[in-house]
Amino acid sequence: MPRLLLVALLLFTQLAHGQAVPYGNNPVAGKYATVRGVKLYYEVYGAGPPLLLLHGNGGSSKEFAKTIPYFAKRYRVVAMDSRAHGKSVDRADSLSFEMLADDCAALLTHLRLDSAYVLGWSDGGITALLLALRHPEKVKRLAATGANLWPDSTALMPELWQQMKRGYREGRTQTFTDPSRKNDWKVFLLDWRHPHIPLSTLARIKAPVFIIAGDRDVIRPEHTVAIYQNLPRAWLWILPNSGHATLHEHADEFNRKTDEFFRARTILLPSR
Incomplete structure (x- = not known):
């Protein structure tokens, strides 16, 4: 039996018996791919255009x-860690968004996918933008919610920036012997030190982009608008009554609107 059919049947069995699908830790849908010297975990759901x-x-x-449940009805969803x-x-010591973007391109190649729609949240939105910059052939369209282009108080709200500064001061003098805590510190430094994407480089992104943020996001609203205004073809959506977790706080509306963007016939130019 083909693997995709087997996965579909097993997932149907889970749902039919009232079992919650363990997204992110699902032995039915999960696999590993070794790409660029890293063992990446990913799960695949549904069938159709890759997302x-x-x-x-x-x-x-x-x-x-x-x-995932919404998009798996129409797309082949690839959710990666x-x-x-x-x-x-x-096990490497360094981490950057460029590395994450190159991993995405390598995983798509591993899966024999020429290109995909991309949806990224927060750091995932940053990675999606860099994927479109570094591997434009891999991105059909991308949606990025809560993304920033550089790490300072001109891009991030003051409360978050002060919190990050405190975290850096507390952690920089520590020696992490526990592998888990060492990895947590590396992940923290990713947002402390990165990204560094000049606004001017966004003009090179040819794929249509949907820029999203909450009206109470941790990203400054003027920074989000600047990202939108510097993209050649883009939509902008600021969700009312929403924080950083737009895709959780307004899941139904978020899914419908993002799907509408992916399937739209035309993408209007941003207002300058």
Whole structure:
């Protein structure tokens, strides 16, 4: 029996018996791929055009528990754990968004997918933008919610930036012997030191982009608008009454609107 059919039948059995699908830790749908020297974990659901889901800092593919069921009805959803996150194994010391973007391209190649729609949240949104910059042939369209282009108080809200500064001061003098805590520190430094994407480089992104944020996001609203305004073809959506977790707090509306963007016939130019 073909694997995709087997996965579909097993998932149907889970749902028929009232079992919650363990997204992010599902032996039925999960696999590993060794790419670029890293063992990446990913799960596949549904059939149709490929859709790559990219989670936030310190998270994993389980963050898409409210996203996968909707899109799996129409797409072949690939939810991956970024290196050093979730079940993906990464023993290297360094970490950057460029590395994460190159991992995404390598995983798509491993899966024999020429390109995919991409949905990224927070760090995943940053990775999605860099994927479109570094591997434009891999991205059909991308949606990025809660993404920033650089790490300072001009991009992040003051409360978050102060919290990060305190975290850095507390951690920089420590010696981490426990592998888990050492990995957590590496993941923290990813957001402390990165990304560094000049606004001007966004003009090179040819794929249509959907820029999303909550009106109470941890990303400054003017930073989100600037990202939108510097993209050649883009939509902008600021969700009312929403924080950083737009895809959780307004899951139904978020899924419908993002799907509408992926399937739209035309993408209007941003207002300058």
